[in-house]
Amino acid sequence: MYLAKKPDKADPNEARLSRFTCCALSGAPLAAPAVVDRLGNLFNKEALVEALIHKRLPKALSHIRGLKDMIPIHLHPKPNAADQEVRFQCPVTGFEFNGKSQFLALRGCGHVLSVKALKEVKSSSCLVCHKEFDEADKMPINGTEEEVEVLRQRMEEERGKLKEKKDKKLANGLSGSKHAVAAVADAEKLENGKKGEAAPAKRFKAADHAPAHANKKVYASIFTSSNKSDFRETYSCRSLPLGRN
Structure with missing residues (x-):
């Protein structure tokens, strides 16, 4: 029971x-x-x-x-x-x-x-x-x-099989994207390199900085020998070439 x-x-x-x-x-x-x-x-x-x-x-x-x-x-x-x-x-x-x-x-x-x-x-x-x-x-x-x-x-x-196919497709996609990224990176480097290059130095010309009412040629002669001449200057004074006095 x-x-x-x-x-x-x-x-x-x-x-x-x-x-x-x-x-x-x-x-x-x-x-x-x-x-x-x-x-x-x-x-x-x-x-x-x-x-x-x-x-x-x-x-x-x-x-x-x-x-x-x-x-x-x-x-x-x-x-x-x-x-x-x-x-x-x-x-x-x-x-x-x-x-x-x-x-x-x-x-x-x-x-x-x-x-x-x-x-x-x-x-x-x-x-x-x-x-x-x-x-x-x-x-x-x-x-x-x-x-x-x-x-x-x-x-x-x-x-x-489906996972293997997806992994293969993903790997191919990543490989392609790596090449694309590398190409973009190379292009950026090239562009940045061009931007980073020093611009050619601009040659200083005294005549470009002459006062408003001054003769540019005369003003430039103060800083450089702008007029070529056959006379040779002396050691003591450039304004008195040989043969003038």
């Missing part, structure tokens, strides 16, 4: 059904527009965008960093499914989107098809819109642990 009561176990069928009919974040019924992340989880786009804006994503969904990690999907509605719990199905086989059958989302076009449909109709194009796709474009929805691990590795590889 004193034994602790065992917690009720969740019904695996209910858990599986909830994963395919409800948003993995809000728990609300899945409705358009719907998206799937890179690991195959289903979301209502509005709920996921709001959580990203307000930074309220749980740790389990930390791999979702932005809109690029959301892949829009197109779910095919069931006829007269308004009052039914399962409201979507495969557009080819008619299998219900309830988790009992495996489904794939094509990353290129976003259409959701059952695995059985893609196996029976072997084609490299979507069976709904006929858009070409590769094997890597097939994304399991709510896949097994092994499938999720493969998707996680693919996601990390894609992010690594």
Whole structure:
């Protein structure tokens, strides 16, 4: 009578059904527009965008960093499914989107098809819109642990390639900017050098500074010997050349 009561176990069928009919974040019924992340989880786009804006994503969904990690999907509605719990199905086989059958989302076009449909109709194009796709474009929805691990590795590889591409582009941009900066610096140095060069000294001319009413030639002769002559001046007086007295 004193034994602790065992917690009720969740019904695996209910858990599986909830994963395919409800948003993995809000728990609300899945409705358009719907998206799937890179690991195959289903979301209502509005709920996921709001959580990203307000930074309220749980740790389990930390791999979702932005809109690029959301892949829009197109779910095919069931006829007269308004009052039914399962409201979507495969557009080819008619299998219900309830988790009992495996489904794939094509990353290129976003259409959701059952695995059985893609196996029976072997084609490299979507069976709904006929858009070409590769094997890597097939994304399991709510896949097994092994499938999720493969998707996680693919996601990390894609992010690594994208980061490497960005780093390379940034390095090329910096290299170009360094050359541009160096060219501008050289031009500035050249300009500053020209500005810093001493201007040629202007030769002093006494005639340019003569008084207003003075004879410029006479005024200049006070400071320099402006008139050339064949007479040689004496040591004692320049005004009495030899031969004049």
